[in-house]
Amino acid sequence: xxxxxxxxxxxxxxxxxxxxxxxxxxxxxxxxxxxxxxxxxxxxxxxxxxxxxxxxxxxxxxxxxxxxxxxxxxxxxxxxxxxxxxxxxxxxxxxxxxxxxxxxxxxxxxxxxxxxxxxxxxxxxxxxxxxxxxxxxxxxxxxxxxxxxxxxxxxxxxxxxxxxxx
Numbered sequence: 001x002x003x004x005x006x007x008x009x010x011x012x013x014x015x016x017x018x019x020x021x022x023x024x025x026x027x028x029x030x031x032x033x034x035x036x037x038x039x040x041x042x043x044x045x046x047x048x049x050x051x052x053x054x055x056x057x058x059x060x061x062x063x064x065x066x067x068x069x070x071x072x073x074x075x076x077x078x079x080x081x082x083x084x085x086x087x088x089x090x091x092x093x094x095x096x097x098x099x100x101x102x103x104x105x106x107x108x109x110x111x112x113x114x115x116x117x118x119x120x121x122x123x124x125x126x127x128x129x130x131x132x133x134x135x136x137x138x139x140x141x142x143x144x145x146x147x148x149x150x151x152x153x154x155x156x157x158x159x160x161x162x163x164x165x166x
Contacts, residue, residue, distance in 0.1 A: 081111030
């Protein structure tokens, strides 16, 4: 693992605060994007499963810290969603447009369902009626992943340019 952990913690704190304090005032289709999950997924697409899982862990911890869910539920759900999707990355052809879109939808669905199951197991919820917001959440996260992915990609290219060999 690289020193990206020093970037992950403050960025995830900032994203979690924005996600819980600012974005609810500007809903899209009655819902908001899961910025922390999408940044963890984009980071994992760029730097591998280990980095994505670590970023998903911190995304979930700080999401739980600023919400009413029990501590660790979002963290485990985000890690399951991001890791499961990033394992598929090796089986599919490389694409900087289609893969982030597909993976954002899959990671959202997997982490949402894992979170619901964990909340049900802990006795926090008694039914699965909140699954009705899943299609809108998937759509919003699919729309939001490309700007996030391309921003991280461009920042990475500026900070770490490729070496040209002759």
